[in-house]
């Protein structure tokens with residue numbers, strides 16, 4: 715049977731990227747998705763904004779919701795200092811299997827904890843299972859209607875504390891209206907929009923960065 719798009723993305727990495735070189739993995743995926751087949755990676759343009767936020771926050775613990783093929787996982791992990799790590803949640807086992815191989819090819823497996831499962835099931839276990847106190851940075855890029863419920867769940871579980879930064883992809887396209895309304899109107903968040911484009915296209919999209927101010 716036909717290969718899947720994630721399998722073709724992995725093949726592009728394995729044929730074009732150098733083992734242990736995260737930047738070459740990022741470049742290989744971007745080239746494939748721009749010139750061969752579009753895929754829902756955060757991409758190079760929004761990826762540069764993600765990079766700048768990671769560098770600004772210099773997080774010790776990062777949570778990523780929605781691994782997909784691991785493109786943004788690699789972007790984040792390559793910028794983390796020794797001892798820091800990104801926990802990434804992915805509930806599709808086929809995508810998780812591809813992402814593990816992409817992360818391995820980039821040589822960043824020591825900085826990544828890929829958890830196969832649904833965000834709603836795993837967030838309540840983060841403290842107990844991973845010894846996380848609070849996340850310094852959360853990157854939201856999973857089903858758009860899960861952004862708000864998962865943010866509220868993270869708050870309820872005490873995983874968002876003063877200074878925690880939420881960075882959400884696709885707040886314009888596909889759009890996350892209920893999430894945007896929440897973080898922009900809440901007195902507990904300082905929110906700003908980084909205007910950009912939907913990955914590999916000219917359509918408008920952007921990232922919303924929201925800093926938790928404490929209760």
Ligand SMILES: Cc1ccc(Cc2cc(O)c(O)c(C(=O)NC/C=C/[C@H]3O[C@@H](n4cnc5c(N)ncnc54)[C@H](O)[C@@H]3O)c2)cc1
Pocket residue numbers: 754755756779780781782783803804805806809831832833834855856857858860883884887888913
């Ligand atoms: C109209 C329209 C359609 C599509 C686009 C283009 C476009 C552009 C983008 O950047 C996009 O991020 C998206 C998008 O839909 N992303 C959804 C991404 C899901 C991934 O996360 C996984 N997942 C989903 N819910 C959960 C969950 N609870 N727990 C754990 N993993 C979850 C899935 O297994 C996937 O691996 C779409 C633009 C406009």
Ligand SMILES: [Mg+2]
Pocket residue numbers: 754755756855883884
């Ligand atoms: Mg996205």
